[in-house]
Amino acid sequence: MLTSSLKSLRRLGTAVALSAFSLALPAHAQDAVTIGYAVSKTGVNAGGAGITTIPNYKLWVHEVNQAGGLKVGAKRLPIKVVEYDDRSSSEDAVRAVERLITQDKVDFLLPPWSTAMNLAVAPTFHRYGYPLLAGSAVTERAPEFAKRWPNSYWLLGTGSQYAEALVDQLTSLRKAGKIGDSIAMVSIADGFGIELATAARAAFQKAGFKLAYAKTYPVGTQDLAPIVTEARNLNPDVFIAFSYPPDTMAITDQARVLGFNPKVFYTGVGTAFPLYKNRFGANVEGVASLGGIDANSPAVKAYIQRHKEVTGAEPDRWASLVTYAGLQVLQQAIEKAGTLDRKAVSAKIASEEFDTILGRINLKNHMVPNMLTLGQWQNGEFVGIEPASHAGAAKLVFPKSAWQAGAAAR
Amino acid sequence: MFIDALFSGITLGGMYALVAMGLTLQYGVSRIMNLAYGEFLVAAAFCAYLLMTGLQIAPLWGLLLIVPVAFALNWLVYSFLLTPLVRRTRTRAALEVDSILATFGLLFIVQGVMQVTFGGNYYSYSYLNEPVRILDSVLALNRLLALGFAAVFGIGFYLALTRTRLGTAIRAVAVDPVAARLVAIDVRWASALAFAAGGALAASGGVLVSMFLTFNANMGVIFTMKALIVIIMGGVGNVLGALVAGLLLGLAESFIATYVDPGLTIAVTYGVFLLVLLVRPTGLFGRAAR
Numbered sequence: 062m063l064t065s066s067l068k069s070l071r072r073l074g075t076a077v078a079l080s081a082f083s084l085a086l087p088a089h090a091q092d093a094v095t096i097g098y099a100v101s102k103t104g105v106n107a108g109g110a111g112i113t114t115i116p117n118y119k120l121w122v123h124e125v126n127q128a129g130g131l132k133v134g135a136k137r138l139p140i141k142v143v144e145y146d147d148r149s150s151s152e153d154a155v156r157a158v159e160r161l162i163t164q165d166k167v168d169f170l171l172p173p174w175s176t177a178m179n180l181a182v183a184p185t186f187h188r189y190g191y192p193l194l195a196g197s198a199v200t201e202r203a204p205e206f207a208k209r210w211p212n213s214y215w216l217l218g219t220g221s222q223y224a225e226a227l228v229d230q231l232t233s234l235r236k237a238g239k240i241g242d243s244i245a246m247v248s249i250a251d252g253f254g255i256e257l258a259t260a261a262r263a264a265f266q267k268a269g270f271k272l273a274y275a276k277t278y279p280v281g282t283q284d285l286a287p288i289v290t291e292a293r294n295l296n297p298d299v300f301i302a303f304s305y306p307p308d309t310m311a312i313t314d315q316a317r318v319l320g321f322n323p324k325v326f327y328t329g330v331g332t333a334f335p336l337y338k339n340r341f342g343a344n345v346e347g348v349a350s351l352g353g354i355d356a357n358s359p360a361v362k363a364y365i366q367r368h369k370e371v372t373g374a375e376p377d378r379w380a381s382l383v384t385y386a387g388l389q390v391l392q393q394a395i396e397k398a399g400t401l402d403r404k405a406v407s408a409k410i411a412s413e414e415f416d417t418i419l420g421r422i423n424l425k426n427h428m429v430p431n432m433l434t435l436g437q438w439q440n441g442e443f444v445g446i447e448p449a450s451h452a453g454a455a456k457l458v459f460p461k462s463a464w465q466a467g468a469a470a471r
Numbered sequence: 472m473f474i475d476a477l478f479s480g481i482t483l484g485g486m487y488a489l490v491a492m493g494l495t496l497q498y499g500v501s502r503i504m505n506l507a508y509g510e511f512l513v514a515a516a517f518c519a520y521l522l523m524t525g526l527q528i529a530p531l532w533g534l535l536l537i538v539p540v541a542f543a544l545n546w547l548v549y550s551f552l553l554t555p556l557v558r559r560t561r562t563r564a565a566l567e568v569d570s571i572l573a574t575f576g577l578l579f580i581v582q583g584v585m586q587v588t589f590g591g592n593y594y595s596y597s598y599l600n601e602p603v604r605i606l607d608s609v610l611a612l613n614r615l616l617a618l619g620f621a622a623v624f625g626i627g628f629y630l631a632l633t634r635t636r637l638g639t640a641i642r643a644v645a646v647d648p649v650a651a652r653l654v655a656i657d658v659r660w661a662s663a664l665a666f667a668a669g670g671a672l673a674a675s676g677g678v679l680v681s682m683f684l685t686f687n688a689n690m691g692v693i694f695t696m697k698a699l700i701v702i703i704m705g706g707v708g709n710v711l712g713a714l715v716a717g718l719l720l721g722l723a724e725s726f727i728a729t730y731v732d733p734g735l736t737i738a739v740t741y742g743v744f745l746l747v748l749l750v751r752p753t754g755l756f757g758r759a760a761r
Contacts, residue, residue, distance in 0.1 A: 103582065107591025108687045115591075149689075250734055278733040281693060283684065284483040284721075286610075287728035290475045306593050307685040314683065318602045318611045331593070340595050374592075466601070 094131050094401060096122070097143040097167030099157035099182075100174055104149025105280075108306055110174035112334060113197055113380045116372040118142075118171055121388040123371050131392060134399040143167055151181035158182045162189045168401045169391060176200055176252045183213050192407045194391055196384030199223070201256055207427035212407045214390075216383045218428050220260035223351050226435040226447035227327065228264040230457055231299060235270075239459060240298040240324055245274040247288050247312075248303035253330065257303040273297055278308075285311045286319075293321035306331030313341060313348070317464040324460035325349060333378035333436060333443045345438040347461030352379025353436020353445030355420075355453030364418045378436065378443035383429065386417035390424065420452065474608045476729035477722070482610060484721020485618030486680060488714045490694050491701035492624055493672030499708020500645040500665035502563050503553055503570040508673055508698060509691030510581035515541060515677030516686050517589060523596050530598055530678050531616075537678055538671050545670025549663045552577065557659065563648075578691065585688035595685040613682040620679055624672060625714030632710065641665055645708045700740065704747050706757030716755055719743065 098118060101110040122140050125131055130139040143165045147154035154173050161167045162185070170186060172179055172195045179198035186193040187210035194214045200206065203215035234240045244265060248258035254277065265272060273295045278288060289312060292300055300323040302312050309331035316326065331337060332350030341348075354361050364385060368376045376382065393416070394409040395401065414423045422429055433445030437457060444455040490512065497505045505511075518537050522528040528536075556573055560566040599613040632638035643651040644661045652658050676694075680686075701720065705712030723743050724736040747755060 102591060103586060103689055105689065107586075107689045108593045111591030111687075112593075247733070276733045278728070279737045282733070282736060283486070284479060284725070286479040286483075287476060287725050288733050290479065291472075291729060294472065310593075310595050310685040311683075314600060314611070318600065319609050320602065334593075336593055336595060340597055 091401075092138065093141045094133065094138045094169070094395075095141045095143060095165065095167040096169050096171060097145075097158075097161035097165055098171035098173070099145040099147045099154050099161065100171075101149040101154075101178070102146040104147075106149040106175055106178065109197070109330070112336075112374075112377050113384055114172075114174040116368065116374060116376065117196075117381055117384045117388065120368055120371045121385065121392075124367070125392065132396045133401055147173060147178065151178060154178050154182055155185055158185045162191065169395075169403070169406075171388070171391075172196060172198075176256070179215075180206075183210050186210070187212065190403050190407070192391070192394075192403065192410055194387035194410070196387040197380045199253060199256060201260060203428055204426075212410070214387070214410070214424050214427050216387050216424075216429050217380060218432060218434070220256035221264065222432075223434045224257060224260035224264045227261070227301070227349075228268050228270070230435060230447055231270065231325065232268050234325070234457075234459060242269070242271045243273040243295070243297050244270050244299045244301065245292040245295055245297040245323075246272055246301040246303075247274070247292065248277050249280060249305050249308060249329070250277040251280050251305070253305070254303045257329070261301065261303070280305070282308065283311075286315050288312075289315040289319060289321060293319050297323055299323055299325040299327070301325075301327045302329055304329035304331070306334065306336075309337070310340060313337075313344075317341075317344060320464065322461070322463045326461050332438075335375040335377065338438070338441065338443075344464055346440075347438060347458050349435065349437040349446070349457075349461075350379075350443070351434065351436070352377075352382075353433040353443055354378050354382060355433065355451065356442050356444045356455075357453040358418070358420075360418045360420075382418055383432070386419045386422070386429070389417040390415045390422075472729060474606050476725050478605065478608045478610055479729075480722035480725030481718060482614040482618045482721070483725055484718035485621040486614070486717075487697060487701050487720050488625060488717025489617055489621040489676045489679060490673075491698040491705070491713045491717055492621070492628065492710050493669040493674075493676065494695075494698040495669075495702040495705065495708055495710055495713045496628075496665045496672065497669035498702060500641055501549070501553075501662040501669070502566050503549075503574065503666060504567050505666075505669075506571060506574040506695060507577040507581055507691070508574075509693065509695035510578050510585070511541070511545070511670060511691075512673045512677035512680075512694050513686055513688065513691045514581060514585060515674035516681035516684075517585060517594065517688075518674075519678040519681045520594050520596055523598060530682055534675055534678050538675050541674030542667045542671040546663055546667040548577070548670070549666040553666070554659065554663075557662070582688060582691060589688050591687055591689060593685050593687045596681075598682045600683065611683060613679075617679040617682070620675065621714060621717070624675070625710055628668075628672075628710040629714075700744050702754075704744055704754055706754030709754070709756040712754060712756030716747075 100114050101107050126139050130137040145157040147157055170191045172193055174197045176198040179195040183193055192212040196216050199217045199220055201220050203219050206213055248254035274292050309328045327349040333352045338345050394406045397409045397413055398405040433451055435447035436443050436445050446457050494508050497503050515537050519530045519533045522533040556569045560569055601612045602609045603612050632642055640656045641661050644658050648658045701713055701716045705716030720740055723739050727735050727739045
């Protein structure tokens, strides 16, 4: 009884929240561009959306409006934002997106945060002809989705891109005789962890690595000590965790406390967050993860600086940059099309080249070509390692130095 | 490996118990099913974070400040928000339903305030995160400390409730508020006291877990849910029961994670929960309800 009344209360709460928002809607007139988005401001996804998605939307809108607005043909139109909280529920997200389209009549939509949310809203974006530039969705089926929904772009790529970058690096280490065959891998039993672990398993098998330990743990696990202890007891050269931010923190913490020092230490989402560096100080040196930046690129440096100034926080070194690049693509496509007509803009997104903080890119493959997929903390910056052909890619520091006692930043 | 699993289970269980003890007082004695419990706990964690990073006040000293404030705040919540409900309702069951509705609203208020102040981001800091070696097993000092506090609070409250006059009065209210009034116990005062003490326990739990958990403004419900399982398993209103149930859950999770599969930890939590309820429907230390 408790749960059912809770559920109906939750619904009621959502309805009230939505209707309260609707009162503040601007009248639709073409003296402005209306941009709408539904993103998780509360609920389990709020932690991720709060670092990767929302600050970048704020930054972008701020920058465009400071410059006088979006250039549409000869005019500059300021951006007006309509924002909803999807409360980390995919039904709410879909409902909010439909409302943005049918009632608020927004000109363009920005994507939600996370793989699952983007998959949930993709059909709605498609049905109403809105382009979807998903900057925080990793999915193996990106190419398939791009076919099914032709205006959807999966900028963060597929799980195997990340897994293969890691395996490439490990294969060359093994060839040089620096590591053995055995690997310990743990992953969270949720969208991202399952995608990545599946892709990694296949890549390891192909490369002839042995998984000495491969376990999953459920979302919300509050003590990862048994897992890290067991991995340590096997004494592997390589430890990999496809984890979410709270577990990334807990696993790193536990490894440090236990004095577990594998030669390669790789953790999941959260590693590239500024929070990680704040928490572990000098101990971040050598920790590897997904993503990474080209630390020499002036565009990236300027972006980090602006992000800090406008939002008051540093961006994460992975999906933040990709999310922002997606916004740049949308802006430039509108400018190139010279109209707010979504068909014309979509055609530009599909065919043109864009100047972004990730470099000059096209989205003909519906993904970002040549994106950094493996990074490592080196001298206090999370730099990209793979693909090695990428501009500014650094060399992997090997082996990762042992944890120091009490080296937290605060 | 056995020792590792044992100690890791005990420290995890200590954390569960610590988180649950306050709710068992609030629900067991005051009959307030406080759905905003986890939010108050997380709010205390944020206070500890602010004291630590802003003023360099260590969480253990922060306890001295945060716990009395939480006590006072919870007293106020009880007197202004919940007393009208208590006055209005005729039966205990009705009070439970009303308090669920009222504290559900409170949940959103507290969560909203934290959301506005801190955003949805994760917060985390490092304190006493040092390895301690016991019988060849390595544990983090901060988790060990949380376990110590759980044991002290659990046993302390148990003794206070069973060995003192005030404790006896509070237990009398828990058993039968009408009869308690007949023997000149100020029921409303005792209920407020139990609610405030529960809130203070929640705050100390929040401060202690903030030393090793990464948290954000939306995590309250996770703690409320875990606390609910622990208190129902331990017997509603029984602080020692919460301690035992918490440890039991922690050990079960840790042994399953070590010897079977870490993927089954949540399943085993509910498995143990069901088993206990099948054998003892009122919880491990619960009295038969009428």
